[in-house]
Amino acid sequence: METSVQATGPILVLNGPNLNMLGTRQPQIYGSDTLDDVVALCERTAARFGREVVAFQSNHEGALIDRIHQARGVASAIVVNPGGLTHTSVALRDALVIPEVPIVEVHISNVHAREEFRHHSFVSPIATAVIAGLGIQGYAAAIEYLGTRV
Ligand code: DHK
Numbered sequence: 001m002e003t004s005v006q007a008t009g010p011i012l013v014l015n016g017p018n019l020n021m022l023g024t025r026q027p028q029i030y031g032s033d034t035l036d037d038v039v040a041l042c043e044r045t046a047a048r049f050g051r052e053v054v055a056f057q058s059n060h061e062g063a064l065i066d067r068i069h070q071a072r073g074v075a076s077a078i079v080v081n082p083g084g085l086t087h088t089s090v091a092l093r094d095a096l097v098i099p100e101v102p103i104v105e106v107h108i109s110n111v112h113a114r115e116e117f118r119h120h121s122f123v124s125p126i127a128t129a130v131i132a133g134l135g136i137q138g139y140a141a142a143i144e145y146l147g148t149r150v
Contacts, residue, residue, distance in 0.1 A: 010051070023035070031135050043055075068096060078099065080096065090122055
């Protein structure tokens with residue numbers, strides 16, 4: 001089956017469980033910026049490269065998977081912070097390969113400096129790049145990379 005990935009299509013920015021609580025959730029780890037701030041940062045960064053962002057957050061694995069399916073043939077790339085699903089979800093990983101576009105995995109915190117269960121990611125092996133520990137600037141770095149190369 002042929003894919004018709006839009007090279008200039010929007011960059012899908014996906015955030016998984018609990019990331020809607022940014023700003024109030026453990027600010028010593030995740031900072032004080034909100035998810036709206038993250039989305040605004042992504043939009044500003046993408047605009048510098050003449051690109052658009054479509055943002056989606058869900059606390060539900062199936063909703064994230066459905067959104068990824070819809071991105072096939074539409075999105076040009078995916079920036080994903082899967083939250084805790086990073087460390088548990090084969091199904092999310094399987095979904096992420098379906099659109100056949102570059103994926104940048106972002107973590108606000110440095111997951112490798114935290115509990116051992118956060119050291120393994122089901123997503124990293126299928127990602128083009130992985131960014132951890134830059135705070136919300138990690139999203140901007142991901143979009144900057146994708147904006148110049150994809
Ligand atoms: C966010 C989460 O919700 C955690 O479950 C991950 C990640 C780390 C982050 O740093 O953005 O372990």
